[in-house]
Every structure is written in structure tokens, then in C-alpha cells.
Amino acid sequence: VARFGCYYDECDVATNPASAGAACVVAKQQCVEVERNTEAKRDFTCSCPAGQTGAAGLGAAATDCIIDECMRGNAGVTACLDQDQLCDDADKRPEKTGNYVCTCKGPKTGSLVNGTATCEIDECEHGAGEACVRAGQHCVDTDRSDAAADLLNFLCT
Numbered sequence: 001v002a003r004f005g006c007y008y009d010e011c012d013v014a015t016n017p018a019s020a021g022a023a024c025v026v027a028k029q030q031c032v033e034v035e036r037n038t039e040a041k042r043d044f045t046c047s048c049p050a051g052q053t054g055a056a057g058l059g060a061a062a063t064d065c066i067i068d069e070c071m072r073g074n075a076g077v078t079a080c081l082d083q084d085q086l087c088d089d090a091d092k093r094p095e096k097t098g099n100y101v102c103t104c105k106g107p108k109t110g111s112l113v114n115g116t117a118t119c120e121i122d123e124c125e126h127g128a129g130e131a132c133v134r135a136g137q138h139c140v141d142t143d144r145s146d147a148a149a150d151l152l153n154f155l156c157t
Helices: 022-026 075-081 130-134
Strands: 030-032 045-047 053-055 063-066 086-088 101-103 111-113 139-141 154-156
Touching: 022 030, 022 045, 075 086, 075 101, 130 139, 130 154
Parallel strands: none
Antiparallel strands: 030 045, 053 063, 086 101, 101 111, 139 154
């Protein structure tokens, strides 16, 4: 036997702008009604917008919504990790994007905000210069690029 009755969707702010689910809309979050009956009140959840993570709020706006640009699938992780670089997003507030930092892995040096770093290596400081020192000479790295074609380009003077 089918029963027909009333239902109440707290997330339906178009029909009822004063509904409790308006808290999600104000916070620019997604509202999901758990049970659409008139007895179940404040059983909706607010979720952080797509691309953000945070604790879902039951009957209230979600808290601590963040965007970590260094998480899998986000811009920073693609730019940095695809080039075997470290990724750090120190300010994860949703309004602060484009501030991740790619940093070269040691012994290479270099970093860049919002993009892939240009990595350098000073061969004189990392092994190659020992031959110069053993010969009583000074080592000068003429090109600090980490490209394979640019390695072993130091001079002993």
C-alpha cells in the first residue's frame, strides 16, 4: 500500500529561502538532504565545493574547507611531481590559489611559485670538484643546468 505524505527538503532554498539549508548556500557549499520528511530537522549536510576538502557539517556549513594544490589531481602536483620536484602549498585557503611552490630535490637547487622550477646543480660542490682540489686547483662550474648534456662542464683553474 503506497503512502503519500508531505516531505520537507531543507536544501530546497529556491522554494523556501529561509530553510536551514540556506547555511550551505551562504557558505557556497553543496547541501544534501539526508531524509526528506517533516519530522527530520537539521539532518542535511553541507559539503565543501568541488576541488576542496574539509569536514562536512551536519545541519551547518562545512568547516575548514581547503584547496591543497599539491594533492593528486590538482595543478601543483602535476607541475611539480611530473618533473620529479617537491610540491608545497603553505596557504590552503580557497581564495589563495596559484601559490604552491615547486622545489628541486637535493643536491639540485631551485624553486618557483606556481610552476615548475628550473633546477641547477653546482658540480664543484657535489663531487666533481674533488679532482680539481686533488690537483691543487680551484673548481669553476661554467653551467649549473641539471640537464645531462650540461654535466661535466666544470673547469679546474
